Amino acid sequence: MAAGGGGGRPPGPDPALEPYVQTRIFKIIVIGDSNVGKTCLTFRFCGGTFPGKTEATIGVDFREKTVEIEGERIKVQVWDTAGQERFRKSMVEHYYRNVHAVVFVYDVTKMSSFTNLKTWIEECNGHAVPPLVPRVLVGNKCDLKDLIQVPSSLALKFADAHNMLLFETSAKDPQESQNVDAIFMCLVCRLKAQRSLPCRDTEGWPAQPQPHPRRLDEASGKGSCPC
Numbered sequence: 001m002a003a004g005g006g007g008g009r010p011p012g013p014d015p016a017l018e019p020y021v022q023t024r025i026f027k028i029i030v031i032g033d034s035n036v037g038k039t040c041l042t043f044r045f046c047g048g049t050f051p052g053k054t055e056a057t058i059g060v061d062f063r064e065k066t067v068e069i070e071g072e073r074i075k076v077q078v079w080d081t082a083g084q085e086r087f088r089k090s091m092v093e094h095y096y097r098n099v100h101a102v103v104f105v106y107d108v109t110k111m112s113s114f115t116n117l118k119t120w121i122e123e124c125n126g127h128a129v130p131p132l133v134p135r136v137l138v139g140n141k142c143d144l145k146d147l148i149q150v151p152s153s154l155a156l157k158f159a160d161a162h163n164m165l166l167f168e169t170s171a172k173d174p175q176e177s178q179n180v181d182a183i184f185m186c187l188v189c190r191l192k193a194q195r196s197l198p199c200r201d202t203e204g205w206p207a208q209p210q211p212h213p214r215r216l217d218e219a220s221g222k223g224s225c226p227c
Ligand SMILES: Nc1nc2c(ncn2[C@@H]2O[C@H](COP(=O)(O)OP(=O)(O)OP(=O)(O)O)[C@@H](O)[C@H]2O)c(=O)[nH]1
Pocket: 032, 033, 034, 035, 036, 037, 038, 039, 040, 041, 052, 054, 055, 056, 057, 058, 081, 082, 083, 084, 140, 141, 142, 143, 144, 169, 170, 171, 172, 173
């Protein structure tokens, strides 16, 4: 026989009475040649460390980080994509579906990874990614100072021509970790500014108007988010 009228609910606030807070999810894909450091950059942003050893990514690896901006909690879902054609071809459609922002990565010590950016941008454009989806350019492995092949001036020109911000950074150098964070936070700030952007789970979200990207004054991207 039940005692009293408690109904068996554990003590504490009634979840049904708590205000419903929906966490927005932003899907950010990281694209570029194999070996440029996409996995290490996403690891650095989501986990705060540089992975000791990485294998080539097969298909995609998902990483997540919840950030708080102006009192709103936002889940950043980072898609660490495969750079090798054979590990990505069946996945490409999924990469671009309902994407909110794109990070193009090259290796500052490998000119071919920079010249190949044209192909990555073409692939992105070919998958009906709305032109207003924010894109940024990231030159990784800046810690290898003596091996740099891609001058900042060239990268900056390319970024300007494609209306992207440029960040030059290193996933490896712990002193650069704030700069790695800035890449993603800058995109999140910009996406947040699109007030009516629905959750990623909503099918067929429409392209939203958004401010034009502004180039950082410093090629390194150091400093505050320009958004
Ligand atoms: N010196 C240095 N090495 C790095 C940096 N980032 C990544 N690496 C190294 O570059 C190699 C490739 O890194 P990954 O992150 O696995 O490259 P990826 O772009 O994910 O490659 P795929 O998964 O094949 O597309 C690894 O040996 C990393 O240790 C960096 O900032 N500096």
